Amino acid sequence: MNFKCYCTGWSLVAGLAASVLALPCLAGVLTLDEALRLAENNAPSLTAQDAKIQAATSAAIPAGELPDPKLLLGVQNYPIGGPDRWSIDQDFMTMQVVGIRQEMPNSDKRKARIEVADAAVDRASAERRVARLNVRQSTALAWISSYSVERKDVMFQDFYKENRLLSDTVRSQIAGGRAQPADAVTPKQEAAQLAELQDDLVRQRAQARAALKRWIGPAANDKPVGSLPDWPIETSGYSHKLQHHPELAAFVPMTREAQAKIREAKAEKQSDWSWEFDYQHRGQQFGDMVSVQFSWDLPLFPDSRQNPKIAAKHAELNQLEAEREALSREHTQQLEDxxxxxxxxxxxxxxxxxxxxxxxxxxxxxxxxxxxxxxxDLKSVVAARRELIEARLKQIDVEEQRALTSARLYFSYGESAQ
Structure with a gap:
């Protein structure tokens, strides 16, 4: 009975120890999903876009509100000559005035200002989607490059192992009299050439990690693990999703904003008005008074004032439409390429x-x-081995290039269109 308990206890201890020892093995690795998550959480560009959305949202709150009222204080008809000069309460026309004035922009102008502000919020949100696309796509590209470098590094271990086997074979051939003593140098030369290739791999690793570090910070030093992503690529369906690309979709709120600015400029041709209420205090022997007055703007010269502004806003809209068409053609070419x-x-x-x-x-x-x-002869063996090394490295290169291309397609036209 006790023996069974001890066995069970030791099993638990052994299991816990194995779990603890396994933890370091799990540390210091980086999957693609984790890299994308870190990038979205830490990218300064997305933080900046969030602040921009907040700013646009806050700016939209007072967009359609009336201007602040104005407080009026003053003295009217203050005498500076005659028997009542310098007196504030002897002349019946002298009044101490306190009043309030409120300007009233026309309703079309206020409505257009609200539309401009709302479109600005939507534009900021669209720009964040563009920034998010750039962050996720760039992170994926950097991770793929870093992962491919590690694949090559693992492959070099096989290259060195095969080189040692070649060296053993050459020594055996020399010992059997079937090869020249000079052949013993050839495996060493091949090993030196492998070392040169691996030195270049160190440079590639540093560059790939530097690119990844831009998006996820120090976690880029962790070893990328997993496999190359296998995103579904719809070669025939992406052309229909072209207009959903975030950079092109951002032109929708930008166009709405430009159109609202045109309506705001046109509203300048309508009269704004204001009202004013004054309380006028006079001397004790005279009665106090109140006054109410209204005023209207008179847009009498639209050709030199309002019309040029309207034309300018129309030109800005035309510019947007032309830029969108140019960008659409550019993306069409990029997609086909x-x-x-x-x-x-x-x-x-x-x-x-x-x-x-x-x-x-x-x-x-x-x-x-x-x-x-x-x-x-050994020369043919070395040449064949060099071709095999190049073929294996090229295989990683083309798989990397395919993964990079699929990442650009997926994030631009697959994920963003969902």
Whole structure:
């Protein structure tokens, strides 16, 4: 009975110890999903856009309100000559005045100002979606590049292992009299060339992590783990989603804002008005008085005042429409280029997997067999091995390029259109 309890206790302790020891293995790794989450939480550009939305929202609150009223204080008809000069209460016309004035912009102008403010809020929200697209897409591109570098680094361990096997084979051939002593240098030369390639890999790793660090900070130093993303690419459906691209969609509130500004400029041709109420205090022997007055703006010269402003706002709207058309054409070209490039890279990946890599491996095996049998030379073996190394590195390169292209397509026309 006690023995079973002890066994159970030791099992629990062993399990806890294994869990604790496993924790460091989980630390210091970075998946693509985690990188995207960190980027959205930490990107200063998104923080700036959030502040811009808040500013536009706050600015929209007073957009349609009346101007603040004005308090009027003064003295009217103050005598500076005659028997009542310098007296404030002897002349019946002298009055101490306190009043209030309220300006009343016309209703069309106030409505247009509200529309401008609301469109500005929508424009700020659209610009945040553009910024979010840039953050997520750039983070994904940086992570893919960093992950591809790590894949190459793992592959170099295989290269060095195969190089050691080649060195053993060469020594065996020399010992058996089937190779020249000078052949012993060749594996060392190959190892040095591998070291040069790996030095360049160190540079690529530093650049990839620097690009990733821009978006997620120190977490970019963690090792990227997982696999290359496999986003669904709709080669035939993306053209219909082109107008949903955040950069093009942002022109909708921008156009609404420009149109509202035109209506606001046109409203300047309508009269604004104001009212004023005054209380006028006179001397004790005279009665106090009140007065009410109204005033209207008179837009009598629209050709030199309001019409040029309206024309300017129309020109700004035309500019927006032209810029949107230019950007739409640019995105159409980019989409077609990206889709064509994706198809090319897809074929290249399949060709490497199904043909080039197997053939390169077969060539190495055949040349090595010939060398071991004394029918081939070491030069052919080294050349075949170099071709295999290049083919394996190229395979990672084309898979990386395909993943980068699919990321640009997915974030621009797949995720953003959902």
């Amino acid at each position: 990206e889709l064509a490039d994706y198809e090319r890279l897809n074929r290249s990946v399949n060709r490497n997997q199904e043909s080039l890599l197997p053939l390169a491996k077969e060539k190495v095996e055949l040349t090595m067999a010939s060398y071991r049998s004394g029918k081939g």
